């Protein structure tokens with residue numbers, strides 16, 4: 001994956017369509033994701049936000065019958081091109097899920113999971129990676145004294161930050177977050193939002209959210225998706241968040257943001 | 263009061279009706295719970311009867327007779343407390359008086375000190391100093407040949423090498439020769455003690471009657487004999503343990519591997535659907551049919567013909583295909599479907615979110631299975647495995663078909679040995695005409711139940727320990 005610096009966009013979606021069996025879930029998506037920015041995906045349930053997100057790190061490959069058409073360019077390379085291994089893609093592009101899903105292992109083992117997959121066994125090296133990742137996820141101070149404790153023994157918000165630390169440990173440069181705060185209380189939500197704003201100086205983040213305030217608060221760019229009569233999702237409008245929320249170009253965007261449907 | 267709208271009215275009516283029916287509904291619930299309680303009580307009574315019968319046969323009252331009474335050998339002290347020298351004196355005294363006593367003494371020395379299989383040429387040709395090189399022996403016999411030894415000298419050799427308790431066992435077996443000519447069950451002993459006493463006095467005047475447990479360490483550790491008062495279960499236990507271990511080694515990797523393949527790798531197709539249906543149905547096939555399969559496949563084809571399960575290709579020539587290996591392969595086939603089904607369910611119960619987490623970090627399928635799916639599914643998998651092993655331990659029919667023996671004179675010592683197992687031994691004892699074998703069978707049943715309970719307890723403990731760990735406690 002060469003010419004990392006030649007391109008100002010982290011990801012480019014070119015005429016992307018995703019099918020589940022015969023059902024087309026999304027179609028004709030064109031989108032350029034800027035580096036070191038938070039891009040929010042919003043839209044009513046079932047419009048294909050997760051589907052688009054999961055096609056960026058090829059998680060959809062795991063769904064039987066899922067098929068992708070079009071291009072996903074990551075630093076200029078088509079992720080669906082020949083010779084691209086989805087395992088490598090998923091290591092480079094971290095993912096955080098809606099429900100915190102730490103492994104039933106210790107905090108240390110959770111964060112070290114990724115590095116160990118890559119064959120790192122050296123204890124001091126692992127400890128270093130674990131500490132760096134936990135610090136980056138602003139969890140270090142809370143857990144540094146009991147790294148041996150099970151990841152499941154943490155609170156929901158801490159678990160989600162643990163999952164973020166786990167994703168950071170394989171040194172991705174793009175992080176996909178699918179409604180990372182929807183299972184959390186307001187305080188934990190706030191902490192994750194702060195964390196995102198810290199991370200964005202080094203990482204590119206794509207965030208799916210149902211929370212308009214959240215999108216308005218944290219994101220730089222916003223994409224609005226909507227499904228048509230055949231339940232196929234399309235990108236209706238995409239632009240800077242401030243503009244989208246103050247003077248949307250499309251009537252449907254305005255209706256959705258002002259809470260008139262969805 | 264304002265009149266309610268028609269819909270509300272009808273809803274209210276339905277509810278009043280339902281209220282009137284409440285008594286009926288409650289009565290129905292009570293009836294069913296009474297039936298369920300009855301079923302539980304029925305099962306409990308069955309269980310009590312089962313254990314009662316076994317215990318009633320395992321304990322009881324016996325008449326014990328001796329060829330030479332212990333009080334005559336050692337009037338002042340309990341026989342088992344005598345010193346080695348005193349026990350030796352009893353043996354040597356007894357064998358000197360007995361005709362053919364010297365032969366018996368020679369057999370004892372040979373079997374206990376030199377090994378049954380010693381070359382007869384060495385025995386007749388070499389002096390004691392070379393036969394017993396590096397061991398204790400009285401100096402005066404050093405130059406003698408084995409056949410020139412007298413009874414006291416033979417016994418001296420025994421004394422210098424074996425322990426007091428072994429000597430005591432020899433005295434019991436060769437001199438006392440205890441026999442149990444008649445026995446009564448536990449209940450008979452409790453309720454009819456007087457009748458038993460008069461009956462015993464009439465038939466065996468002067469002999470005492472006593473309480474007796476047919477289950478004992480001696481029973482568990484002795485070899486099989488044809489006399490119910492001395493026979494033991496050791497060979498069958500060794501056989502059962504051998505087959506259990508070998509079955510574990512064969513069926514666990516295959517079973518869990520197949521489950522992983524079906525759940526994590528196989529694409530859902532008509533072929534895999536068919537495969538799963540077949541496996542599910544195989545779990546219900548009667549075990550004797552697995553016995554027939556084992557006989558045809560492992561005993562005949564792979565054994566007598568191909569020479570694998572009887573060890574011929576490994577240079578073992580003294581057995582046929584009816585070996586521990588054949589039995590274990592048959593048992594593995596028998597429990598594989600159950601292991602596969604249980605493991606599949608355990609693997610399926612691992613939350614999809616854990617798999618996603620693993621894949622999302624960049625794990626391959628193999629890494630996800632090994633590092634996440636298997637550890638999380640392990641408690642369920644282990645429980646299934648142990649429970650199906652417990653089933654295998656209790657199976658009789660297929661092993662009878664595959665050639666389990668009811669009378670075995672040596673311990674199995676390799677996977678190519680002939681074998682017996684506990685349930686086969688129980689089966690054979692219960693079909694003996696001598697009623698005392700019923701007592702022996704009861705003792706064997708208790709041993710088998712003990713093994714089964716241990717396995718089940720292991721399943722429970724493993725499950726709890728692991729799921730506690732997974733929950734993060």
Ligand SMILES: Nc1ncnc2c1ncn2[C@@H]1O[C@H](COP(=O)(O)OP(=O)(O)OP(=O)(O)O)[C@@H](O)[C@H]1O
Pocket residue numbers: 020025043044045046047048049050051052063231
């Ligand atoms: N694994 C799947 N198999 C089949 N169809 C799927 C699958 N996942 C999603 N779909 C379909 O794809 C469409 C888009 O779903 P998706 O999950 O991407 O929506 P979403 O915008 O993320 O919704 P939500 O806001 O509720 O999470 C829906 O019509 C859904 O039914």
Ligand SMILES: [Mg+2]
Pocket residue numbers: 049050051178
């Ligand atoms: Mg979604």
